[in-house]
Amino acid sequence: MYDGLKGFRDFYPGEMSARRAVTDTIEERVRRYGFREIGTPALERTQMYVDKSGEEIVDELYAFEDKGGRSVALTPELTPTVARMVVARQGALSRPIKWFSTRSFWRYEQVQQGRFREFYQTNVDIFGSSRPESDAEILAVAADLMTDLGLEVDEFEFRVSHRDILGGLLESLDSEVETADAIRAVDKREKIDRKAYYDLLVDAGLSRGEAERFDDVLGTDDLDDLVAFADTERVSAAVENLRAVLEAAADFGVREYCTVSLETARGLDYYTGVVFECFDTAGEVSRSVFGGGRYDDLIGGFGGQPTPAVGVGIGHETLSLLCQRAGVWPDETVETDYYVLTVGDTRDVAARIARDLRELGHVVESDLHGRGFGDQLSYADGIGAETVVIVGEQDLEDDCVTIKDMRSGEQTKVPLAEFPPAEGRPTYDEYAE
Amino acid sequence: MYDGLKGFRDFYPGEMSARRAVTDTIEERVRRYGFREIGTPALERTQMYVDKSGEEIVDELYAFEDKGGRSVALTPELTPTVARMVVARQGALSRPIKWFSTRSFWRYEQVQQGRFREFYQTNVDIFGSSRPESDAEILAVAADLMTDLGLEVDEFEFRVSHRDILGGLLESLDSEVETADAIRAVDKREKIDRKAYYDLLVDAGLSRGEAERFDDVLGTDDLDDLVAFADTERVSAAVENLRAVLEAAADFGVREYCTVSLETARGLDYYTGVVFECFDTAGEVSRSVFGGGRYDDLIGGFGGQPTPAVGVGIGHETLSLLCQRAGVWPDETVETDYYVLTVGDTRDVAARIARDLRELGHVVESDLHGRGFGDQLSYADGIGAETVVIVGEQDLEDDCVTIKDMRSGEQTKVPLAEFPPAEGRPTYDEYAE
Numbered sequence: 001m002y003d004g005l006k007g008f009r010d011f012y013p014g015e016m017s018a019r020r021a022v023t024d025t026i027e028e029r030v031r032r033y034g035f036r037e038i039g040t041p042a043l044e045r046t047q048m049y050v051d052k053s054g055e056e057i058v059d060e061l062y063a064f065e066d067k068g069g070r071s072v073a074l075t076p077e078l079t080p081t082v083a084r085m086v087v088a089r090q091g092a093l094s095r096p097i098k099w100f101s102t103r104s105f106w107r108y109e110q111v112q113q114g115r116f117r118e119f120y121q122t123n124v125d126i127f128g129s130s131r132p133e134s135d136a137e138i139l140a141v142a143a144d145l146m147t148d149l150g151l152e153v154d155e156f157e158f159r160v161s162h163r164d165i166l167g168g169l170l171e172s173l174d175s176e177v178e179t180a181d182a183i184r185a186v187d188k189r190e191k192i193d194r195k196a197y198y199d200l201l202v203d204a205g206l207s208r209g210e211a212e213r214f215d216d217v218l219g220t221d222d223l224d225d226l227v228a229f230a231d232t233e234r235v236s237a238a239v240e241n242l243r244a245v246l247e248a249a250a251d252f253g254v255r256e257y258c259t260v261s262l263e264t265a266r267g268l269d270y271y272t273g274v275v276f277e278c279f280d281t282a283g284e285v286s287r288s289v290f291g292g293g294r295y296d297d298l299i300g301g302f303g304g305q306p307t308p309a310v311g312v313g314i315g316h317e318t319l320s321l322l323c324q325r326a327g328v329w330p331d332e333t334v335e336t337d338y339y340v341l342t343v344g345d346t347r348d349v350a351a352r353i354a355r356d357l358r359e360l361g362h363v364v365e366s367d368l369h370g371r372g373f374g375d376q377l378s379y380a381d382g383i384g385a386e387t388v389v390i391v392g393e394q395d396l397e398d399d400c401v402t403i404k405d406m407r408s409g410e411q412t413k414v415p416l417a418e419f420p421p422a423e424g425r426p427t428y429d430e431y432a433e
Numbered sequence: 434m435y436d437g438l439k440g441f442r443d444f445y446p447g448e449m450s451a452r453r454a455v456t457d458t459i460e461e462r463v464r465r466y467g468f469r470e471i472g473t474p475a476l477e478r479t480q481m482y483v484d485k486s487g488e489e490i491v492d493e494l495y496a497f498e499d500k501g502g503r504s505v506a507l508t509p510e511l512t513p514t515v516a517r518m519v520v521a522r523q524g525a526l527s528r529p530i531k532w533f534s535t536r537s538f539w540r541y542e543q544v545q546q547g548r549f550r551e552f553y554q555t556n557v558d559i560f561g562s563s564r565p566e567s568d569a570e571i572l573a574v575a576a577d578l579m580t581d582l583g584l585e586v587d588e589f590e591f592r593v594s595h596r597d598i599l600g601g602l603l604e605s606l607d608s609e610v611e612t613a614d615a616i617r618a619v620d621k622r623e624k625i626d627r628k629a630y631y632d633l634l635v636d637a638g639l640s641r642g643e644a645e646r647f648d649d650v651l652g653t654d655d656l657d658d659l660v661a662f663a664d665t666e667r668v669s670a671a672v673e674n675l676r677a678v679l680e681a682a683a684d685f686g687v688r689e690y691c692t693v694s695l696e697t698a699r700g701l702d703y704y705t706g707v708v709f710e711c712f713d714t715a716g717e718v719s720r721s722v723f724g725g726g727r728y729d730d731l732i733g734g735f736g737g738q739p740t741p742a743v744g745v746g747i748g749h750e751t752l753s754l755l756c757q758r759a760g761v762w763p764d765e766t767v768e769t770d771y772y773v774l775t776v777g778d779t780r781d782v783a784a785r786i787a788r789d790l791r792e793l794g795h796v797v798e799s800d801l802h803g804r805g806f807g808d809q810l811s812y813a814d815g816i817g818a819e820t821v822v823i824v825g826e827q828d829l830e831d832d833c834v835t836i837k838d839m840r841s842g843e844q845t846k847v848p849l850a851e852f853p854p855a856e857g858r859p860t861y862d863e864y865a866e
Contacts, residue, residue: 001736002481002517004474005505010518011472013532020470032791034798034816036767037453039444041437041551042475042507042537043495048435062476064497067541072438074475074507084435085443094815096801099446104475108500118474129801133780137801144791251784303434334469347566351684358465358577365467368529368562368570382527383467 007109007117014332019120019316021330022149022323023102026122026314029145033137035100035124040081042104046071048080052270052298060107074106078123078313079270079298086127087304095128102316114318125311130296132241134310135274136248138292142278142312143254149319150328156289159261160246160276163293164238165226166262169214170206172230177205186218189263218262226262238273245274264291272296273310280322289318337362337387337425339380343373344393349416353389353401356420381406387427389419403428440542440550447765452553452749454763455582455756456535459555459747462578466570468533468557473514475537479504481513485703485731493540507539511556511746512703512731519560520737528561535749547751558744563729565674567743568707569681571725575711575745576687582752583761589722592694593679593709596726597671598659599695602647603639605663610638619651622696651695659695671706678707697724705729706743713755722751770795770820770858772813776806777826782849786822786834789853814839820860822852836861 004010011019027037046063062074075081082099102122109117124141126134139158146156166186170177185200192200201211217229223239230236242260249255264277273294280287292312299307323329340354350366357364365383367376380388390402390411401419404411405428414431437443444452460470479496495507508514515532535555542550557574559567572591579589599619603610618633625633634644650662656672663669675693682688697710706727713720725745732740756762773787783799790797798816800809813821823835823844834852837844838861847864 001520002478002513003521004517005476005478005499005503006501008474008476009472010474010514010521012518012522013469013471016470016472019472029791032794032796034769034796036446037449038446039442039449039452041441041443042539043438043441043551045435045438059500062497062499064495066438066495067492068439070438080435081443084437085445087434088436088443089445094812098798106475118476126801131801131803133801133803248780251781253784253788336467347681348684351686355686358462361465363465363467365531368559368564368566370564370566379527 005117007111009116009118013334017334018330018332019320022316022320023120023122025148026145027100027102029148030100030122030124030141033098033141033144035098035141038082038085038099038101040075040078040085040101040103042075043072044075044081044084046073048084049073049076052080052301060109062106062108076105076107078103078105078121079125079295079311080302082123082125082127083298083302083304083309086299086307087302090299090304090307093128096134097127098125099127100124114321116317120316122314122316123311124292124314125309127299127307127309129310130308132244132248134308135245135294136252136254138310138312139245139249139258139276140252140254142290142292142314143257145314146257146278149323151323151326153256155280155282155326156257156322157279157281158258158276159264159279160242160258160274161260161262161264162238162242162274163271164234164273165242166218168232168235168238169217169226169230171234172232173206173210173214175205175207175210179204182206186263221260223260242274270295270298276312280325283322283325287318289322290314334384335363336365336380336383336385338364338389339376339383339385339387340364340366340389340391341373341376341380342367342391343395346391346393346396349396350389350391353391353420357389360420360423360425362425403431405429438550440544442549442551446767450767451763451765452753455749455753456553456555458581459578460533460535462581463533463555463557463574466531466574466577468531468574471515471518471532471534473508473511473518473534473536475508476505477508477514477517479506481517482506482509485513485734493542495539495541509538509540511536511538511554512558512728512744513735515556515558515560516731516735516737516742519732519740520735523732523737523740526561529567530560531558532560533557547754549750553749555747555749556744557725557747558742560732560740560742562743563741565677565681565707567741568678568727569685569687571743571745572678572682572691572709573685573687575723575725575747576690578747579690579711582756584756584759586689588713588715588759589690589755590712590714591691591709592697592712593675593691593707594693594695594697595671595675595707596704597667597706598675599651601665601668601671602650602659602663604667605665606639606643606647608638608640608643612637615639619696654693656693675707703728703731709745713758716755716758720751720754722755723747767817768796769798769813769816769818771797771822772809772816772818772820773797773799773822773824774806774809774813775800775824776828779824779826779829782829783822783824786824786853790822793853793856793858795858836864838862 049057066072104118104120106118166183167179170179170182181204189197198211227236227239271293275293277291278289294310296308338357340350342350354364354366388404399416400413402411403414412431482490499505537551537553539551599616600612603612603615614637631644660669660672704726708726710724711722727743729741771790773783775783787797787799821837832849833846835844836847845864
């Protein structure tokens, strides 16, 4: 007997049906916004990730040398791949490029709640537009798919910020600050204690006094305070852009899901503009569910023409935890429209009925075991059959079949010539007197 | 600029939309037969494939040692994984177990037409039933999905055989024959010349005379000839089972797609009963599109209770070549129901209309570039928009929007309060006088 690998999961039909329903809901909403599905490989050259994220990333990758001597890695994220695809056809693609896909990714990480070594994401990206409408459309499609899943406005929020606000505030200080380090410190602000947080800021080059004043202004409700604190063109422009995105989000009907939160900085250095994280606000543990933002420099860094970009990567594992906590995770059950039950030598008629019902679009099973009446009925119950069509030798002599409602147990005879009808989903209720 | 790996493909939206349509058609049909979707990992322990297929398989695998020192491989096929899953829950799963999934697999192979290093398959399997109805249901679901794709009865055929017929015929000879080698020779019969084929049979232990008589009887139309040739219980039972499967296939409405062809032996040793291959019969090159069959020994070999099994693995690459050759491959284009065009400062109203149309289930795009009228219209044309809704400042003063049919170019004004209506898919035709 073999076992699967740690951090990799098998999904049996019940759980899979819930995951499929959630994925379908997400993708249906994304499609309505005009995002187009793409297909991407599971393996890429390791160098691509090293160039984007530094040599350390290799420790997290499933990286190896293939039989042709290439250094390859199981893709840990989608962004480098789509950037490569945009560059490869940059002349031929009309703008905006709006792409999505749902697939698995892999990282060699510690396994914990909501974190696996194989995990699933729906990535949604817009390339080619630097306008606030693009940032807002990413917020809008993300908010809409959350409500499509049944989540309410008080159950999640998008904490929205702008990468240049933090960068600009830090730049405006007298000290020489390592901006990336300081932003990483801000990203950890809620996860570590105050002292450790200040220490990180000081490590990044701030004086203790600057760290305190900087932290103060991060807490403001008034974006004008930021402009005044920094008194630089960079912060003014960032605040203006953030406001423009929020105004577009208001026009797009999703402003109510957005909270300005400057502490939201995203851990990844490649973001360049508005960034956001979706938080589970009603849960006992306020946790980040997924995030996204603007990354205008990546395509240029990949050797393409400078191309603005904004996107979101929706992690299905944390999202499913949120849905379960909120009570909107779909039932993990299988469903069946009809079970066609044979009694005696009636396989040919039963098969014809099953076939006709399938042509109408229904899910239909029939006997594959040569089982008796009771065992077939019990199997039909096990697969959640709504209706059982009993095709018995006796009934067929009267040119009838019996339609049984599995919930009530009631049944009635129906002329064989009338079943199934040319359309619809005939159940017991339609034939009962 | 980076390039992708050889044998791995990027699918841009046009091609992807066709692939998605084909996958949806396949899966819709499979679901109607009551097969339930499962989710499976991309990595497994290498040993599982070695135990099933021998040490040579490692040469074809993307196998490596992970950071925890485990020998792992990118899954080259689904069967060992589902066998592992059946064994892991064998007490809890009610029979028959009917599973399907569509996903990618990986083999380090020579890249050629219809063969890539990353390839896609829909696997459909039934576990727990040894009855001919199970074999026939696999044939039926496969035949139905082919016709759902638009393929006609004269464009493909299932060449059906039984593994024990070949084995039994060989066993009945006087010489000591290496059955697996001889069956592999038969599997190559149509791909190599006569002399090389006979040489392979002789290598497998047949005398030259036996090789000729054996080859003769393979060509017969009459299954009784086989029974007479071998005169063994094994061949009689295999012929009886094959006939029973074909009778069930007749009841299931798919007998016409099946041809008895004893040369069809499938290259894999683990098949134990009825085997079949789908051939493209109308193409210039008669080629195998996909195949399947019964493999009753695998689950027992994986440490589980003996569990009969039958299935099919539908390779999307060869299937797409068949569909393209037959002219039923879906258009590789993107489609859009509405483009909502803004003229002047009308973003709020345009966004509200776009939102309402999306709530009705439609695919809707709007401007993300701050473009003028002509550029927006040209973008709408590029994304295949059927209808353009023009939201202009002038029109809004009259409480109107303009509905433009993109095929004819005709347009008409509609009161803002009436657009969109509470349901349906309003086009120009509904408003034109």
